[in-house]
Amino acid sequence: MDVNYNITYLILGGHVQLAKYRYLYFSMTLLLFILIICSNTVVLYVIYVNESLHKPMYAFIAALLMNSLFGSISIYPKLLIDLLSATQTISLPACQLQSFLAYVYGAIEFTLLSAMAFDRYVSICRPLQYHSLVRTQTVKIILFLAFCIPCVEIGIATILSANIGLCKFVLMRITCDIYSLVKAGCGDKTVSNTYGLIVMVLCTLPHVIFIAFTYTRILSICLRSSRDFRRGALNTCLPHLFIFLNFTIIVMFEVIQNRIPASIPHIVRLMASLLGVVIPPLFNPLIYGLKMQAISQCIVALFKLK
Numbered sequence: 579m580d581v582n583y584n585i586t587y588l589i590l591g592g593h594v595q596l597a598k599y600r601y602l603y604f605s606m607t608l609l610l611f612i613l614i615i616c617s618n619t620v621v622l623y624v625i626y627v628n629e630s631l632h633k634p635m636y637a638f639i640a641a642l643l644m645n646s647l648f649g650s651i652s653i654y655p656k657l658l659i660d661l662l663s664a665t666q667t668i669s670l671p672a673c674q675l676q677s678f679l680a681y682v683y684g685a686i687e688f689t690l691l692s693a694m695a696f697d698r699y700v701s702i703c704r705p706l707q708y709h710s711l712v713r714t715q716t717v718k719i720i721l722f723l724a725f726c727i728p729c730v731e732i733g734i735a736t737i738l739s740a741n742i743g744l745c746k747f748v749l750m751r752i753t754c755d756i757y758s759l760v761k762a763g764c765g766d767k768t769v770s771n772t773y774g775l776i777v778m779v780l781c782t783l784p785h786v787i788f789i790a791f792t793y794t795r796i797l798s799i800c801l802r803s804s805r806d807f808r809r810g811a812l813n814t815c816l817p818h819l820f821i822f823l824n825f826t827i828i829v830m831f832e833v834i835q836n837r838i839p840a841s842i843p844h845i846v847r848l849m850a851s852l853l854g855v856v857i858p859p860l861f862n863p864l865i866y867g868l869k870m871q872a873i874s875q876c877i878v879a880l881f882k883l884k
Contacts, residue, residue, distance in 0.1 A: 591748045592848055611650065653753055680855070688781055695818065741765070
């Protein structure tokens with residue numbers, strides 16, 4: 579019995595000089611992917627096997643690194659296949675899935691960074707209440723919500739975008755995203771655009787405001803405390819603050835360049851679309867592995883020759 583499947587395919591037309599530099603692009607991307615997998619896995623393994631690191635702060639770090647792996651795995655395998663393919667195509671369902679996963683990764687990143695700011699705020703500003711406010715059960719609930727709420731929010735946005743019929747079948751990108759799918763649609767985009775704007779604000783602005791508030795309070799406490807206290811607080815807060823500022827700038831750049839006229843050079847747009855799955859997944863484990871003394875000592879012990 580013959581069954582006909584009517585599957586829509588999209589062309590990812592964002593690649594630059596792919597025929598000329600195909601193998602160079604592939605080698606660099608594969609090396610980057612391997613580095614991301616190895617660096618994140620090593621830090622995760624160290625946190626898992628060392629009981630001294632089984633604390634809320636390190637649980638949030640582990641969740642952040644797991645999210646980095648999640649975001650990378652949603653992008654790099656397909657990208658590597660495209661770099662070796664004669665045509666860069668993707669089915670509409672696969673494109674929608676990749677868009678969903680990429681957006682969920684970004685939303686979870688902000689949520690986890692906000693949770694880590696809460697942990698540092700309570701630890702530094704309310705140390706006597708830390709064990710009552712940041713209990714194991716509380717951490718589990720925060721992590722559950724940090725992963726589930728973005729899935730629901732982005733899931734609805736994906737469904738709304740899927741209900742818009744496509745008029746264009748070429749995306750000038752090398753990865754899929756919900757906003758590009760909506761722009762390629764020819765149906766009524768009002769609901770999808772409105773909901774997308776609301777979700778974008780909810781997934782970023784509250785977390786940015788909360789993290790700014792917590793670090794203002796932490797700075798205020800540090801300025802009134804001893805030098806040793808300031809040194810200890812900064813050692814745990816600076817890596818998180820650097821990662822937060824880094825990711826926020828990347829997201830802002832991607833959002834802005836995706837919504838302004840096409841006067842920006844294509845190569846700039848291409849680089850901006852990849853920054854979110856290049857810099858955080860690669861630098862997060864390096865920063866925490868090198869700057870967090872407890873983690874760095876465990877990593878050294880792991881690779882120390884006997």
